[in-house]
Amino acid sequence: MSGSEQESAHRTIERVARESYGRLLAYLSSHTRDVGSAEDALSVALVAALETWPRDGVPQNPEGWLLTTARRSVIDLVRHRRVAEASEPTLVLLREESKDMTLSPEFPDERLKLLFVCAHPAIDPAMHTPLMLQTVLGLDAARIAHAFLISPTTMGQRLVRAKTKIRDAGIRFEIPQERELPQRLDAVLEAIYAAFGIGWDDMAGVDQRGRDLARRRSGWHECFCC
Amino acid sequence: MQFALLIFESPEAFAARNADDNDPYLGAWRAYYKTLVEAGIYVGGNPLQPPETGTTVQLKDGKRRVQDGPFADTKEQLGGFTILELPSLDAALDWAARCPAASIGAVEVRPVSPEYKRRVTGLNERR
Numbered sequence: 001m002s003g004s005e006q007e008s009a010h011r012t013i014e015r016v017a018r019e020s021y022g023r024l025l026a027y028l029s030s031h032t033r034d035v036g037s038a039e040d041a042l043s044v045a046l047v048a049a050l051e052t053w054p055r056d057g058v059p060q061n062p063e064g065w066l067l068t069t070a071r072r073s074v075i076d077l078v079r080h081r082r083v084a085e086a087s088e089p090t091l092v093l094l095r096e097e098s099k100d101m102t103l104s105p106e107f108p109d110e111r112l113k114l115l116f117v118c119a120h121p122a123i124d125p126a127m128h129t130p131l132m133l134q135t136v137l138g139l140d141a142a143r144i145a146h147a148f149l150i151s152p153t154t155m156g157q158r159l160v161r162a163k164t165k166i167r168d169a170g171i172r173f174e175i176p177q178e179r180e181l182p183q184r185l186d187a188v189l190e191a192i193y194a195a196f197g198i199g200w201d202d203m204a205g206v207d208q209r210g211r212d213l214a215r216r217r218s219g220w221h222e223c224f225c226c
Numbered sequence: 227m228q229f230a231l232l233i234f235e236s237p238e239a240f241a242a243r244n245a246d247d248n249d250p251y252l253g254a255w256r257a258y259y260k261t262l263v264e265a266g267i268y269v270g271g272n273p274l275q276p277p278e279t280g281t282t283v284q285l286k287d288g289k290r291r292v293q294d295g296p297f298a299d300t301k302e303q304l305g306g307f308t309i310l311e312l313p314s315l316d317a318a319l320d321w322a323a324r325c326p327a328a329s330i331g332a333v334e335v336r337p338v339s340p341e342y343k344r345r346v347t348g349l350n351e352r353r
Binding site for chain 1: 275276278279280281292293294295313314315316318319337
């Protein structure tokens with residue numbers, strides 16, 4: 001493959017990673033209720049893309065390719081952990097759905113459910129915004145820590161703890177019932193508002209990270225238009 | 227008469243759950259469980275997930291207050307426990323908010339840990 005084709009493969013990976021990260025992660029984790037495993041699986045899929053796409057060419061449906069690869073990896077990860085009994089329904093579900101996604105371009109957008117999970121009242125309110133930034137927009141812990149003025153290690157630990165709680169406490173990926181919706185929606189909107197604020201505050205400086213946060217704000221917009 | 231043993235564990239004891247099957251603390255629990263069953267006095271019980279997975283519900287002036295984390299006791303003391311079969315944390319929080327203790331004290335919701343129970347008892351119970 002020529003150098004320019006390789007470059008174009010890299011550009012495609014970068015674009016797909018930026019534009020589809022949240023959708024892919026939301027879809028993967030809505031089945032397993034395990035955001036951490038879904039993140040790991042998506043990383044594995046992105047690394048695999050970096051290895052194979054420049055060599056074999058970009059697949060016709062890049063998102064579907066990543067989803068299929070990540071799903072296989074989720075099954076491996078879940079199986080690896082000794083939660084055999086608890087994760088049995090997950091494995092069955094994943095196996096049932098293991099049809100090849102590389103051909104069908106459509107998969108449901110579960111990002112709104114993921115936002116409600118991130119802003120669930122059982123999650124420390126201080127972590128609502130960082131969780132959204134990481135899971136829906138795909139920012140890394142170091143970048144989020146910078147925006148919240150705490151050390152990357154501390155932010156990393158808090159994010160892991162929050163994701164463990166999501167997995168182990170039995171928080172469902174669903175839109176809340178009507179009577180709870182106003183209150184639950186307020187929490188989501190508050191966290192999104194904070195994320196916006198961080199993006200704009202940093203815009204004033206010369207910091208590339210802040211600009212990146214602001215640039216990704218269009219991701220929120222998409223979530224609510226689905 | 228039935229008695230409940232309320233078990234309090236240190237962070238180290240919770241961490242021991244991730245150790246392999248040869249862990250002495252896990253071994254001690256297995257031996258203890260076996261003795262209880264053999265003595266014919268065992269009625270039931272369940273290990274809980276670690277405190278970080280807890281969520282505390284209080285009803286203040288009819289409004290629900292949900293907080294991340296276990297209940298940090300002040301003058302309230304553990305008064306009992308109920309085990310419910312429910313599909314999600316939200317369903318559990320609903321039932322916790324309806325518990326009479328939620329309006330004068332607090333109710334902590336914590337998932338039970340069938341995985342850890344299986345490791346102690348060696349039994350594969352269906353949920």
